[in-house]
Amino acid sequence: MNIIVCIKQVPETTEVRINPETNTLIREGVKSIINPFDMYAIEEGVRLKERFGGKITILTMGPPQADSALREAISMGADEGILVCDRAFAGSDTWATSYTLAGAIKKIGTFDLVICGKQASDGDTAQVGPGIATHLNIPQVTYVKKVEEATDKLMRLERMLEEGFEIIETPLPALLTVVKEINEPRIPSLKGMMRAKSAKIIIWGQKDLGLDPQNIGLCGSPTQVVKIFTPAPRVGGQILKGEAPEIAEKIVELLRNEVN
């Protein structure tokens, strides 16, 4: 089974600062890690490879330092890493990112499965996975919490929903996004770390991918960030004291006032 796992390098802290002029993240001085949700995607890929054999390619788009994220994924058991890196891709929103990653996947060629984390911990959009599937015109199964069955042609998956789960069968190739319930990512092995250190990372730019310039980077991004702010915390609330019947009456009265 040939698997492509898409990952993103994100700032470790959840308290990131935002540049008020460009409304983008200030990344300087913040340690970068693999998006925690993508760790489950890598782990699931490695587990499937352990069961079915094959190859795992890790794909990421980002600045040159995203190299370390690819090496970390290799240390967990992936075979190779591809870094999609070009100034032309800077400022991509989820649409342009998924278009670009889909372009890289087309260049990779044959594959059975693409796995993504359900969302990135910095942007929280959960759009890139589904976007890639759409650009590739392959089935997508989001919020996967369990792989029930898998063959080289078909997968039966459990999707986590707000009120329980559903079981879905999909033909392959397909794209999955996974939730943290699916597995526990492994700690890399020393042999894996050594392999990762000497692994050759493939770097692809716009020249290699030959994508439509209108669809990449900032100008290919329809999203316009108008404002980013921290929502004001909810305040107050009211605590009613007394016996239950009294309180019930008070609540009814308060609600009636609210309506009127």
Place this chain on the structure above:
Amino acid sequence: MDYLFTDEQKMIKELAHKIAEEKVRPAAAKYDISEEYPWDVLKVIGESDLFGLFIPEEYGGMGVNITNLCLATEELSRACGGIAVCYAASALGTFPIVLFGNEEQKKKYLPDLASGKKVAAFGITEPEAGSDASAIKTTARKEGDHYILNGLKHFITNGGDAETYSIIAMTNKDKGARGASAFIVEKGTPGFTFGKKEDKFGIRASSTRELIFTDCKIPAKNLLAKEGMGFIVTMRTFDMSRPGVAAQALGIAQGALELAVKYAKQRHQFGKSISSFQGIQWMLADMATEVEAARALVYSCARAIDAGSRDVSKESAMAKMYASDVAMKVTVDALQIFGGYGYMKDYPIEKYVRDAKITQIYEGTNQVQRNIIGLQLIREMAK
């Protein structure tokens, strides 16, 4: 301080640190209370190849390197001295096979120990033979192509949980110390049973049991080296393993120091963080200096061994003695900084005091280490 470790060594340190923070620290209190053997954590350590650090590559390991073993042991001990000693004691039980095993013995036993699938233990101590190891009473009598073992070992770390045991027994009592031999004994051999599990002051995640041999029949091919080499096997093994105990002590001290600094910054009294008080700063400064001095001693000793230096008994005794004395002092001072809270089990620091104490006692008490150092000094002067 930068110890100019190689890239591989930095990797080992980073990996062991990650395991310590993600797997060992969260489990430390649980195993300290339950005294269960931490199999789940050891499985992770095994899968990460760290058990391979004391085993040659041709038998599935990562190559024998004492500095590497010390780096892993220090990092694991920062989080829990008990879980770390399960790991380090497997190295102790494995060294006799690595150093003195023949090809057949190495092939049979080392791969499973390298992967962490099995752990090892070393058995020399007996109720009447602690510091005076030559007083051991366990016997091994040769009968055809077997040896028959009889006797009792006690205080054996990993006892009962280990699968592979390196055991020292007397093959010829008349020869005294030269009458001891080393054997590999497998768990499950008829006549080999386990006595009580000790209820310990510290390192409670590790198991300490009696090993009981009652007409235990083992194949003669399980003899390590030759008859009469038991104490040479032991001494060479301890020379290799002592820096590991020193690294364990160092890790415990480092872990306690970090907790103390963190707590001092958080704790407010008289309207300020107690870390702003000179009294606290001076304590922390002394602790940090002593830890760093211990580290320098541990790693220079480990490097000397790795570089092939043969005469390391004095230095490895110094490293073990000094690092464990530092661990005891630093953990007690760290608890002092925690004040009343530190005395309570709700906080992790009291465990460090308990875990530190054993490092002054086992693998040769610090008094025995001083004997070794003193004797060596006098010998050197006589040259």
